[in-house]
Amino acid sequence: MATLDWYGCATFRLNVDGLTVFLDAYIDRAEGAAGSGTSADDIDLCDWIVIGHSHFDHLYGAERIMANTNATLIGSYETIRVMEQAGVASDRMICVAGGEMVSLSENVTVSVYPSQHSCVWSHSQMSQSDEVCLGDLGVTWQEQQARMADLGKYVTTQLAKPAIEHLLGSMAGQSPRGDGGALVYLFEAPEGSLLYQDTSGHWSGILGGLRPDVAILAAAGRGNLDGEPIQGSLADFVAREVELVKPDRVVLCHHDDWLPGFSVPTDITPLREAIERGGSHLLELGYVDATEILTDGPRLRVVD
Numbered sequence: 001m002a003t004l005d006w007y008g009c010a011t012f013r014l015n016v017d018g019l020t021v022f023l024d025a026y027i028d029r030a031e032g033a034a035g036s037g038t039s040a041d042d043i044d045l046c047d048w049i050v051i052g053h054s055h056f057d058h059l060y061g062a063e064r065i066m067a068n069t070n071a072t073l074i075g076s077y078e079t080i081r082v083m084e085q086a087g088v089a090s091d092r093m094i095c096v097a098g099g100e101m102v103s104l105s106e107n108v109t110v111s112v113y114p115s116q117h118s119c120v121w122s123h124s125q126m127s128q129s130d131e132v133c134l135g136d137l138g139v140t141w142q143e144q145q146a147r148m149a150d151l152g153k154y155v156t157t158q159l160a161k162p163a164i165e166h167l168l169g170s171m172a173g174q175s176p177r178g179d180g181g182a183l184v185y186l187f188e189a190p191e192g193s194l195l196y197q198d199t200s201g202h203w204s205g206i207l208g209g210l211r212p213d214v215a216i217l218a219a220a221g222r223g224n225l226d227g228e229p230i231q232g233s234l235a236d237f238v239a240r241e242v243e244l245v246k247p248d249r250v251v252l253c254h255h256d257d258w259l260p261g262f263s264v265p266t267d268i269t270p271l272r273e274a275i276e277r278g279g280s281h282l283l284e285l286g287y288v289d290a291t292e293i294l295t296d297g298p299r300l301r302v303v304d
């Protein structure tokens with residue numbers, strides 16, 4: 001049996017085959033954001049940490065879990081650079097870019113695939129899950145950078161002072177150079193397989209080749225479809241991913257109000273409907289509730 005504990009945003013603890021694996025490491029919360037009531041400082045048992053991308057709301061806390069446990073961290077070259085700067089020994093980290101399969105134990109592997117970050121540059125406050133967003137196609141890297149700078153200014157006007165202090169503290173002088181390249185991970189264990197995505201983006205040619213039993217899909221911001229913003233809603237984007245991956249069960253992440261003033265408390269109903277239309281079932285996790293996610297072995301793979 002494998003269980004999953006959600007810590008808010010896109011951070012989970014996966015217990016599988018006697019292993020404790022953290023998927024992202026952002027446990028401490030900004031002022032006003034609900035969460036598990038725990039801190040990364042409280043984690044004293046961890047074998048592996050996998051990081052989807054290098055932004056603070058995914059990576060901050062990993063440096064303390066690494067200090068308090070014997071874990072090995074897997075992440076992009078930028079994630080490893082940030083962690084090295086935070087004092088983590090490089091021989092306890094594995095740099096990946098997509099294409100690797102890492103053995104986590106005798107029975108469990110994780111495969112890494114290149115992915116995409118949500119189009120954070122295309123909006124100010126995040127949209128609700130059924131709000132249709134159009135346009136913003138063909139925007140150059142330079143224009144995206146300019147819009148990101150505007151977003152940074154906007155966010156500082158929206159957040160409460162403690163939340164800004166949390167943001168500055170979480171970066172702690174090791175601010176990443178962008179997202180570092182988003183990755184998705186496919187865990188394969190005797191109990192079944194699990195896909196982990198921590199930001200709403202994908203390469204459809206890559207995602208469409210994966211057939212996990214359970215898919216953790218990010219549901220926040222404007223979806224990134226092969227490098228361009230989705231022409232539609234977040235629910236449309238999730239529907240497309242369910243269509244590509246065809247998982248039996250879906251777990252959502254990043255949909256909670258993790259940074260009040262910028263994030264929104266996401267309405268799950270349009271997402272649940274999109275997932276069910278695609279023939280999958282939504283598993284709704286509370287914070288740290290040890291949800292059983294893999295119990296009956298891998299499903300029969302049907303090539304289609």
Ligand SMILES: [Zn+2]
Binds near residue numbers: 117179199
């Ligand atoms: Zn991010």
